[in-house]
Amino acid sequence: MAVSGLRFLIGTVFKVPATTEHASRAYSTSHVFAEVLELPKRQLTKLVFPLQELQRHLAPDMKLNLHLRVFDPSLEDIAKADDLFTATARHRIEYLSSAVRLDHAPDLLRPEVCFIGRSNVGKSSLIKALFSLSPEVEVRISKKPGHTKKMNFFKVGKYFTMVDMPGYGYRAPEDFVDMVEAYLKERRNLMRTFLLVDSVVGITKTDTIAIEMCEEFALPYVMVLTKIDKSSKGYLLKQVLEIQKFVDTKTQGCFPQLFPVSTVTYAGIHLLRCFIANITGNLKANDSRFN
Ligand code: GDP
Numbered sequence: 001m002a003v004s005g006l007r008f009l010i011g012t013v014f015k016v017p018a019t020t021e022h023a024s025r026a027y028s029t030s031h032v033f034a035e036v037l038e039l040p041k042r043q044l045t046k047l048v049f050p051l052q053e054l055q056r057h058l059a060p061d062m063k064l065n066l067h068l069r070v071f072d073p074s075l076e077d078i079a080k081a082d083d084l085f086t087a088t089a090r091h092r093i094e095y096l097s098s099a100v101r102l103d104h105a106p107d108l109l110r111p112e113v114c115f116i117g118r119s120n121v122g123k124s125s126l127i128k129a130l131f132s133l134s135p136e137v138e139v140r141i142s143k144k145p146g147h148t149k150k151m152n153f154f155k156v157g158k159y160f161t162m163v164d165m166p167g168y169g170y171r172a173p174e175d176f177v178d179m180v181e182a183y184l185k186e187r188r189n190l191m192r193t194f195l196l197v198d199s200v201v202g203i204t205k206t207d208t209i210a211i212e213m214c215e216e217f218a219l220p221y222v223m224v225l226t227k228i229d230k231s232s233k234g235y236l237l238k239q240v241l242e243i244q245k246f247v248d249t250k251t252q253g254c255f256p257q258l259f260p261v262s263t264v265t266y267a268g269i270h271l272l273r274c275f276i277a278n279i280t281g282n283l284k285a286n287d288s289r290f291n
Contacts, residue, residue: 036270037075048078050228050260050267054237066244067256073274073283081277082270084159087134091157095138098150102182106153111160111280112189114151115224116180117196118206119167122226125263126196127154127164130273132266139164151183160191160280169206180210185217192220192279199225199239199260203246214253222255223247224272229262236260 036047046053051068058066073081087093099105117123124139131137137154149166156162165180184193193214197207214221225243228236240258247254259275261268277283 034079037079047265047267048075048270050262051240051258054233054240057233057237062241065241065248067258070255070257071271071275071278073271073278077278077283078270078274080283081274082133084156084277084282085130085133085273087136087157093131093134093137093156094154096153096155096161098152100150100179102179102186105151105183105187106161108161108189110155110158110189111191112163112187113160113192113194113276113280114163114165114183114187114190115194115196116165116184116210117167117226118198118204118210119169121167121196121198122263123164123167123196126224126226126261127162129261129263129266129269130162130276132269149179151179159282160276161189162276168210181213184213184219190219192222192276194224194259195221195254196224196226197243199228199236199243200230202239203243211251211254215251218253220253220255222275223258225258225260227262228260228267229264 036044039047042053049068051066055066055068085093097106115123115127128139131139131154139152139154151166152164154162154164163183165183168177168180184190195207195210195214197203203211223243225240231239240260244258247256247258259268259272261272263269274283
């Protein structure tokens, strides 16, 4: 798409009718994404759909293996989602509470999404990046050895909550596994679990424990590949193809499309925000295209 085409899209973003509170916020704050739209096409594609850029390096028969655009929002939807992640006086995005047990978790009727992954996978960095449009959101991190690890709840206005689950690892105490397991099994408003895998390392034994948990409870989950800026294109492609093969052949509940992200370049962050906005029911205008 030529830059003039992008300018047209910026126009459509700003023409979103202000019929609801959300639409009116979109009208006033989507300048953030409008700046992104100003990028040359190749840079824009790389930022929003990092795998699409990589796919160019694959042989034609291999391209089919990557489910690149199962979730294929318009740039306008991506702008709307960015807007949903931008706090205003009437749309508060904030840390809500922490809990060590499920019965201490806030009892919420709003849709919820959670983030799980082994320690050091890049989970805190990802949650900070998702909230980067609202820098006043305090992403609490409790990593000191011996400190109780907690589930941290964040509310995104009246629309949904995001939960940062404690990181797991070989030395994770059993009560932590119990906490995650109980949450995944019983949390009724949980719409989607985001399972983070380090793209440099690939799927580890520890990751497979979490994958097995999601599979056992028949949860819909999504694999997010972190730290994609750290590898060469060739290495990243190899890792992505391996992980994609795992998802295609060994999982039932995992969304076929992988979500690669970097919190250094912000690649994939806009798309992930948009996916979250969609599965929590906040992109109503275009829902039919995603069903
Ligand atoms: P957590 O333990 O899962 O919360 O992991 P952190 O978010 O603390 O990240 C672990 C380490 O990986 C830190 O040194 C981060 O700076 C680094 N990191 C996280 N995300 C990225 C990324 O996208 N790119 C790069 N290069 N480093 C990252």
